[in-house]
Amino acid sequence: xxxxxxxxxxxxxxxxxxxxxxxxxxxxxxxxxxxxxxxxxxxxxxxxxxxxxxxxxxxxxxxxxxxxxxxxxxxxxxxxxxxxxxxxxxxxxxxxxxxxxxxxxxxxxxxxxxxxxxxxxxxxxxxxxxxxxxxxxxxxxxxxxxxxxxxxxxxxxxxxxxxxxxxxxxxxxxxxxxxxxxxxxxxxxxxxxxxxxxxxxxxxxxxxxxxxxxxxxxxxxxxxxxxxxxxxxxxxxxxxxxxxxxxxxxxxxxxxxxxxxxxxxxxxxxxxxxxxxxxxxxxxxxxxxxxxxxxxxxxxxxxxxxxxxxxxxxxxxxxxxxxxxxxxxxxxxxxx
Amino acid sequence: xxxxxxxxxxxxxxxxxxxxxxxxxxxxxxxxxxxxxxxxxxxxxxxxxxxxxxxxxxxxxxxxxxxxxxxxxxxxxxxxxxxxxxxxxxxxxxxxxxxxxxxxxxxxxxxxxxxxxxxxxxxxxxxxxxxxxxxxxxxxxxxxxxxxxxxxxxxxxxxxxxxxxxxxxxxxxxxxxxxxxxxxxxxxxxxxxxxxxxxxxxxxxxxxxxxxxxxxxxxxxxxxxxxxxxxxxxxxxxxxxxxxxxxxxxxxxxxxxxxxxxxxxxxxxxxxxxxxxxxxxxxxxxxxxxxxxxxxxxxxxxxxxxxxxxxxxxxxxxxxxxxxxxxxxxx
Numbered sequence: 001x002x003x004x005x006x007x008x009x010x011x012x013x014x015x016x017x018x019x020x021x022x023x024x025x026x027x028x029x030x031x032x033x034x035x036x037x038x039x040x041x042x043x044x045x046x047x048x049x050x051x052x053x054x055x056x057x058x059x060x061x062x063x064x065x066x067x068x069x070x071x072x073x074x075x076x077x078x079x080x081x082x083x084x085x086x087x088x089x090x091x092x093x094x095x096x097x098x099x100x101x102x103x104x105x106x107x108x109x110x111x112x113x114x115x116x117x118x119x120x121x122x123x124x125x126x127x128x129x130x131x132x133x134x135x136x137x138x139x140x141x142x143x144x145x146x147x148x149x150x151x152x153x154x155x156x157x158x159x160x161x162x163x164x165x166x167x168x169x170x171x172x173x174x175x176x177x178x179x180x181x182x183x184x185x186x187x188x189x190x191x192x193x194x195x196x197x198x199x200x201x202x203x204x205x206x207x208x209x210x211x212x213x214x215x216x217x218x219x220x221x222x223x224x225x226x227x228x229x230x231x232x233x234x235x236x237x238x239x240x241x242x243x244x245x246x247x248x249x250x251x252x253x254x255x256x257x258x259x260x261x262x263x264x265x266x267x268x269x270x271x272x273x274x275x276x277x278x279x280x281x282x283x284x285x286x287x288x289x290x291x292x293x294x295x296x297x298x299x300x301x302x303x304x305x306x307x308x309x310x311x312x313x314x315x316x317x318x319x320x321x322x323x324x325x326x327x328x329x330x331x332x333x334x335x336x
Numbered sequence: 337x338x339x340x341x342x343x344x345x346x347x348x349x350x351x352x353x354x355x356x357x358x359x360x361x362x363x364x365x366x367x368x369x370x371x372x373x374x375x376x377x378x379x380x381x382x383x384x385x386x387x388x389x390x391x392x393x394x395x396x397x398x399x400x401x402x403x404x405x406x407x408x409x410x411x412x413x414x415x416x417x418x419x420x421x422x423x424x425x426x427x428x429x430x431x432x433x434x435x436x437x438x439x440x441x442x443x444x445x446x447x448x449x450x451x452x453x454x455x456x457x458x459x460x461x462x463x464x465x466x467x468x469x470x471x472x473x474x475x476x477x478x479x480x481x482x483x484x485x486x487x488x489x490x491x492x493x494x495x496x497x498x499x500x501x502x503x504x505x506x507x508x509x510x511x512x513x514x515x516x517x518x519x520x521x522x523x524x525x526x527x528x529x530x531x532x533x534x535x536x537x538x539x540x541x542x543x544x545x546x547x548x549x550x551x552x553x554x555x556x557x558x559x560x561x562x563x564x565x566x567x568x569x570x571x572x573x574x575x576x577x578x579x580x581x582x583x584x585x586x587x588x589x590x591x592x593x594x595x596x597x598x599x600x601x602x603x604x605x606x607x608x609x610x611x612x613x614x615x616x617x618x619x620x621x622x623x624x625x626x627x628x629x630x631x632x633x634x635x636x637x638x639x640x641x642x643x644x645x646x647x648x649x650x651x652x653x654x655x656x657x658x659x660x661x662x663x664x665x666x667x
Contacts, residue, residue, distance in 0.1 A: 072570055104573035111571075116564040120663055121586050131572040166662040182572065 018085075019189055019222050020046040020069070025082035027061070027068045036293040038064040038077070040246040043320070048189065051216060051223045053233030053254065055269070056243035057290055062226045063112075065243075066192045069224075070109055071099050086190070105135040108183035112195040114176035118167040124151075124178050125163025131185045150181035155211060173204035180211065184219060192224045197232070209235060230269060234258060242266050245291055245301035248320055252329035262323060262331040264306045300334065308335060337658075340666035341651070348647045352640070356408075359639045360401050363632055369393060370417045370630040391417070391632075404636065414633040416626075422633045426619065426641065431511035432502050433607060433618035435530075440538040441603070444545040445596070449589070451546070452553025457580065459558060467550070474547030479606055483540040483613040490536060497536050500615040504529050510617075537614045541606050545599060552595050557588040590661055597653030604642045 027039040039061040046052050054062045067073050069084055071091060084091040086107065091099065108131075111117045119127060128150060129143035138146070144163065151159030154177040167175055176196060183191055193212065197205035213236060216223050225236050233240050233254060240257050242250040242265065250263040261267045268286035275281075288305035297303055303313040312334050320332040370391060374384035388394050392403060407414055413422040455464045491499035498504065507529055508514035519526045560566065561584050569583040607620035615621065619638060626634035658664045 070571055072567060100573050100575065102573070103571055109571045111564060111568065113564050117568045119565040119569065119583050119587070121590075121661060122583075123662075130574070134572065134574055134578075168663045179568070182568075 017048040018045060019048040019087065021085040022069070023083040023085070025065065025068055025084065026080040027064050027073055027077060028080045030076040034294050037246050038293070039068060042243070042246070042248055044241055044248060044251060046190070046222055046224065049220050049222050050239065051225070051237045053237035053240045054224065054226045054243060055228065055230060055233055055240060057228060059290055059293070060243040061246040062243050063194050066109065066194050066224065066226055069192065070103055070107060101135065104131050105186045106188055107190045107192065108186070108188040109192040109194065110176070110179045110183050110196050112198050114172050114179055114199060117179055118175055120167055123163065124165055124167065124170070128178065128182050128185060131182050135186050146185065150185055153184065153215070154181045156181070172200050173207060176200065176208055177211065184215065184221070187219060188221055190224065191221045192226070194226045195228070212236065230273060242269070245296065247301065247332060249302065249332045250330065251320070256329060262329065262336060263333050264308050265302050310334060337666055344651050348651070351647060352643060355643050356405055356640060357401070359636055360404060361397065363635060364397055368630055370632060372630060413637050416634055417629060417631050422637045425622065425634060426637060429617060429619045429622045432616060433611070433620060436534065436537055436541065436607070436616065436618060437603065439534055440541040443538065444542045444549060448546045448549035449553050449592070452550035453557050453585070453588070455550070456554045456557035456561065471547040471551050474543045477543060479540060479544065479609045480613060482543055483610055486536045486540055487613070498533050502530070502533055502617055537610050537616050540610045540613070544606070545603070548599070549592065549595065553588065553592055556591050557584065560584045560588045563587070586660065590657065593656050593660065594653050597649040600649040601646050604645070
């Protein structure tokens, strides 16, 4: 852990425009069978206006990480330790009222399920205008005009009419656009997208991603994209973090990680993407399954599934160490 | 919307017709009749025959049914065995029941909804556990027993509230001309008297409803606060108050609306028992008396009346539902 933090301090000096810094975040859940360490010592940085992709299988802790940043982890979960610096505020030690003022204003979030993430009994305009009015002193009419403006921004046709519609009048893709409009309402410094396209059709997925990419350039918001789709990250992000069993296992810029994955898990993920050209080829899969969160292996959490496993892996957990001459990549593996 | 209402009203009419047959034959199939009072001795045979003839009870049942139902269609609701108009007898008792219903129902919701809501928001807390226990006690308590216990405790032992009747005996009867005159003359006295007489029956009637509705509200609220849109509302940076009262509450009461309407039949039964225990001169009390004296005309009219009330309450629930839930459209 000590090396990890010192690495971050080094990075802090090089990144003056730092926006977000997560240090050793631990978020646990209490279950009937014991404590599940959903996020266990996650650290990373995000400069202002940057784009970061967090990748991993279901249950690796990527969504919980984002909810922890928003401080929206619900019981039986709780943030057990770590620090989250946003600008120069320590979010985990902020009074709830100040945290509330940050949510939806400085940091906003788009969730996975557009079909259920909007309140069915209020109009879309009301719901978008609401987030404007809670953080800005504007009249109802001004907020509505802002909603119309935002609907235009996210490409919803005839926004003047659409603000009077209810969520059930819209398709999933359109609802996700509304969610994005809502998230962008107060020009946030950080936009968290938690699997924003998972629930959508492929064609709609592409439209939404295109929209986010376009908006990112226009509004200069830092974007944290959480997904299990490596292809999406390649399209959308400059940097990638690979998570496994509540830990960061690899961290680096997208191109070098994809070209030369270091961690065996990342290698496995990349190999498991089916290629279009080759027919009748067996799909590459990572053998085994994600470890039971209640009975985590003692050493490296990936050891039971790792093709390169060594004796040391089973006994001792490796740390997230910097690789390369410029310290631009990090990996948690005994191989390096 | 109008078409929908019209369609529902037509449906209701058909249902009412079917119910009228059931009500009529059920009563007439039961042993005994309104003229039974006259068969205690041989001397009254003639009087008994006269009674049967006057009420037309010697005619075949289908013919009797026809007279009864065609009378209804002409606005003639028949006469009681005592010779009064059924309609005026019921109308005289109705204000009392409406008063009791409105007051107890209003307070039932005022108490039950917040109770259920706060219980859900503090799930498994001390308050929630105590409340859960209390609501099971409330649900399993028979109305008649609760009524008797309240009378014993607060009416007799502590003597804080009057036992029985709608108004004090030295004051005019509720909803009569004299009563209105007295009300205009001294409102605090009359209203206070009415309220004191109302407390115990209203509580008796409310307890089961509060227990049931608050449990329902708790379950509904628990369901809603774990929905994705509540997380969205929090992520927007809304105050907890706004999240709960604006985003959660409105969704949580949707299923309650149906529940409130469907509770009405239970309430009708509650009136009968409660009013009988407290000798509260409302429709429920009238119903019990009419059954004991085999007063077919009144019993049938009251059955029809409660059936209409239930049907209308259902229609009203459906319409309210469409009004509060934009996803529901009737066209």
